[in-house]
Amino acid sequence: MAYLSLIDAAMHLGMRVETVEYLTKNCPKPGESRKLKFVKSNEGPIFNEGELSSYAEYLTKPWPLPKEGTRPNIPKIFKDDVKEESYHGCAVCGHMDNGEVAHIEAVATTLNNAPSNLIYLCPNHHTKYDLGFKVNSNVTAEEIKAAKLLKRNARFRLLKYESLATKSLLSLIKFVKSVEEKIGTAKSKNLKTIHLAELNGLLAEVPGLVKAAQAQAKKDAPGTEPDKALVKVAPKLAAIAAEAPAKQTEKASRAKAKRLVSEVEEVLIEIDEVDCPHCGGRGLTGLVGDFCRYCKGSCVVIETKRDAYDADEIDEVLCPHCNGRGTTGLVSDLCAYCRGSCVVSHAKAQAYEPDEIDEVPCPRCTGRGTTGLAGDFCAYCKGSCTVSQAKAKLMTRTMSMRLTVHTAREKALRG
Incomplete structure (x- = not known):
């Protein structure tokens, strides 16, 4: 397993450095x-990649409930992290008043307070998401997840900037171009x-x-042509970005x-980088944000590497336990085999033995995850559909004892 710097660890977890x-x-x-x-280490703390993935999984597991109440409390550090991720504005509309995590x-149902399960919304879109079944007023789960992915991708590039300066600023502007173009091709009003x-x-x-790029340029004389060109136009870039339009409309923002x-534009053309064909420019794969195995988390690759891309040459296949979903059950528990990565190595896929995983269908709901005609979440597995073997045996014994007591009562009443 590779060891990552503090900034790389933050990118891996999708959090700010202070949270890590x-x-x-x-x-x-x-x-x-x-x-x-x-x-x-002499360069500061370094983190094992496996430990980061394991800790990300730990955060998604059910949080303990307080003595009073039915929901675990969200730590302030996580609230601040999610607010900063969204620039302190709603992840859907950007509104900055009275936002809610x-x-x-x-x-x-999940008791999951991990930052990966949190997003910053204005009261209006929070309500619309919670009441998503209402016609013409809903925000779908897919749209909210798209917003979270967009936020995490942007944060990844901003964190990456701290160590790569001018090149990363150009990469960020390419990302600005991509986001602007997607506004025009969005499939729904909410996505737009x-x-x-x-x-x-x-x-x-x-x-x-x-400003930071200019400061670094003064300290380290830029060597490449893109570096020199960026330093030359930097003041104009800053001036354009700092302009406050009379009214912040879609037209004004896209024009800026x-x-x-x-x-x-000419410098961007000279930059030999394109979105990674394996992760689509995310730099991450799976539900828990594993570094892409092709671009190693860089989000981009050179054109020759893109042209040479062959998915079959990458040592990963869909997880045989969750079929690549990364989750199992009705409440989307992280898969017990791939731990949310969605994929595993070929060797791990071949070694897959369902019987070796400590989970069996819940004996109370027989693996459905729900009970009753109204489809209430099973009170025993909480919608997971499966439980550990020990928990299954405990429920089986309990059900057997209840049946014995019930049978005895019936016999007594008949007698």
Whole structure:
């Protein structure tokens, strides 16, 4: 397993650096003590990639309930992380007043307070998402998940910028171009609004990033032609991004983005990078954010590498336990075999033995995950459909004892 720097660990987990540092010193789950493990080095803390994936999985597992109430409390550090991820504005519309941290998968059934299951929404879109079944007023789960993915992709590139400066600024502007184009091709009004909100958030970040690039240029003289060209147009980029339009409309935001891109269009052409064909430019794969095995988390590859891409040459296949979904059951528990990665190596796929996984169909709901005509979540497996073998044996014994008592009562009444 590779060891990652603090910034790379933040990218891997999809969190800000401050949150990762917090997790090395504190366990976010009340009453529990597990902290994120790291190794000290001369360059600062470094993290084992396997430990990061394991900790991400730990955070998604059910959180302990408080003494009073039916929902676990969200730590302030996670709330702040999600707010910053969304530029302190609604992930759907960008509205910045009275925002609320919302759960992507219902906390009532998952008890999942991991940042990967949290998103920042205005009260209006929070309500629309919670009441998504209402016609003409809904925000679908797919749209919310698309917004979360967009936020995480943007954060990945912003974190990456801290160590790569000018090249990453150009990469970010290419991402601005991509987001702007997707506004025009969005398949729904909500997706268009989501991309517009992200575009406005990215534009607000550009002046600070340009300033940092200029500072680095003074310290380290730029060597490549793209570096030199960027330094030359940097003041104009900052000026364009800092302009405050009379009214922030879709037309104004897209026009500003196009002006930014046009200033560096020739430089962008010279940059030999395209979205990774394996992860689609995300840099991450699966539900838990594993680094892409082709671009190694870079989001982009050179054109020759893209042209040479052959999915069959990558050592990964769909998980045989969850069929590539990454989750099992009605409440989307992380798959017990791939742990949310959706894929496994060829060797692990061949070694797959269902009987070796400690899960069997819930004996109370017979694996359906629900009971009754109204489809209530099973009170024993909580919608997971499966339970551990020990838990299944306990329920079987309990049911057997209840049946024995019931039979005895019937005999007594007949007698």
